[in-house]
């Protein structure tokens with residue numbers, strides 16, 4: 001919950017805009033400002049104060065408890081020009097909140113925590129538990145000193161400006177290690193603990209068993225990602241409470257799923273009780289990985305709990321990101337977020353140039369020239385398989401005549417895949433031309449590189465007969481001249497010579513140009529590979545210089 005506090009009429013107006021935009025996330029605190037701030041501080045995860053920073057500093061100072069406990073506090077000035085992240089930039093989420101509030105109110109977000117100011121992810125914001133000299137290593141990253149990353153486990157991390165050697169170290173490990181000066185340890189959620197329990201097993205016995213097993217194997221509890229057991233134990237209080245205290249979910253599998261797992265130490269007792277020869281080992285191993293601690297029983301007599309520990313492989317992440325047609329403001333916020341999250345970027349050199357400044361320092365860039373599509377796709381998938389966070393970029397929408405399909409054809413289910421849609425050329429061109437796509441439409445690529453001409457021609461003919469609006473991608477290149485006139489000829493067999501045709505070159509790029517012509521007047525020489533050509537259907541008209549395809553044919557009398 002976000003507490004909102006204001007003192008003046010202008011502040012109250014801005015406050016009400018936030019409250020209206022986020023009805024479920026916000027709560028307005030009325031009354032004397034001091035009391036309101038104190039109440040909100042005690043009750044909310046975050047505060048937005050429409051007050052001077054000085055006033056808020058004085059009010060919250062006596063309430064501050066520590067970086068991890070304090071709510072995030074954002075101040076918005078009287079003029080609504082700035083959203084200042086005042087307290088709890090990282091752990092309290094105030095930096096992110098300042099950005100969100102800024103976006104909503106049209107205010108400039110002001111963020112002063114060092115790592116954000118120079119665009120490095122804070123070591124405590126990577127979403128992984130972190131131990132050791134966080135301040136020292138963060139300072140070294142900021143000062144540009146050599147910091148080495150020692151990853152004992154492959155895990156997808158955002159980009160960090162790290163070197164092969166350095167006097168500072170970031171260790172990524174699930175093992176218990178002595179941290180030294182100038183070193184931080186990041187804990188990947190790589191351990192799965194399989195647990196079995198008799199009815200009524202006390203939580204202390206379950207937790208004690210898990211803690212002993214981890215300690216004796218030299219493993220860190222902070223790396224435990226989940227407890228896993230059999231369905232029948234979903235509500236077993238000792239297990240539920242053990243998971244709660246460890247701060248991890250309790251996941252469960254059916255006896256049938258568990259019985260199918262090959263385990264080193266099956267036994268008859270669970271087979272009789274729950275129908276599988278193994279609970280702890282099978283549940284831990286079900287998603288794959290390496291068995292680090294085979295089944296062991298608790299020390300109590302009779303022993304009421306068993307556990308086993310598995311290290312699961314890190315799952316890499318492949319984001320397939322469409323950059324839009326060219327203009328910076330047609331890149332979606334989600335695409336930008338994915339670019340900043342990836343530690344490896346794969347793409348065509350000219351697209352990489354388009355977004356290089358959006359990347360975080362330390363991003364590894366694998367760029368290649370035209371024509372290397374399959375190799376790019378393969379590289380991206382290989383990097384993700386190594387456990388990296390990878391972004392594969394393409395112009396427009398990455399799924400339209402672009403990288404998404406060759407990449408997904410390579411990608412097995414051992415990586416996570418995220419697609420980010422982009423504004424494809426047909427849409428960018430449509431918006432420039434008017435409303436040519438107001439009714440059913442189709443895109444056809446005239447490139448016969450991957451498709452035989454007979455197939456392309458058959459599709460053009462079908463579109464012509466079905467009276468679909470057609471957008472031609474890859475309409476004409478230096479070596480391909482006759483295809484566009486041929487395709488237009490086929491359409492002309494079914495449409496009037498005066499049918500509007502829009503030709504848009506470099507949509508949304510600095511040298512954008514657009515022309516509206518007709519099926520017979522179009523000069524193919526004005527078309528090249530930077531162009532899309534949109535041909536109207538039999539109802540498409542030119543109205544006030546714009547290409548308009550009516551939404552419904554008049555005789556259909558459909559409601560709008």
Ligand code: SAH
Nearest residue numbers: 325396397400424425473474506507529531
């Ligand atoms: N994935 C891209 C399409 C790649 S195919 C997308 O979704 O837009 C390449 C073809 O797309 C080009 O030959 C051209 O026909 C078209 N194209 C891409 N960007 C364009 C732009 N900004 N303006 C006009 N046409 C464009």
